[in-house]
Amino acid sequence: MEGTRPNVKSHMVWSIMTTLCCCLPLGVAAIICSRRAEQASMAGDASRAEEASRKAKILNIIGLVCGIVLIILIVALQLVAAKQLGG
Template identity: 60%
Template sequence: MEGGQSRAVSPSYLGWSIFNTLCCCLPLGIAAIVCSCKAQNANAVGDSAAAGDASRTAKILNIIGLVCGIILIIIVVALRAVQ
């Protein structure tokens, strides 16, 4: 058994970022993809602090993008129902 420390791998949320880009909010989705890639790259080189920060930012952008997308869908459906 090796004496090396195990490092925590931060999630990248790349799948969620791609979904948000395609279905919810394009600008926030693209920003989330960039942060997701930064998290993956930081995980690959072992920089857990940078990976954690990029992962947290990607998650926040994805949540905001999803909420904006849902609100936009509700507005569009409401406007269609009124017409």
């Protein structure tokens, strides 16, 4: 059917959450890719939309992992500091 738009996930909400909660630089890059996916989808360019969506997803996964690792490091450092002050 000609004239239909491809249904490609942009991952925009995930990108915004990555920016706000996990890793600012990767989140911003993911937002840019998400927006490109939306624009390509609106233009009917399925291959470009899928590529941008894939990049946004990868950036979000990396940003989430970085955020989790950072949280674990901060908690570990806080526990070490608390143990040293208490002992």
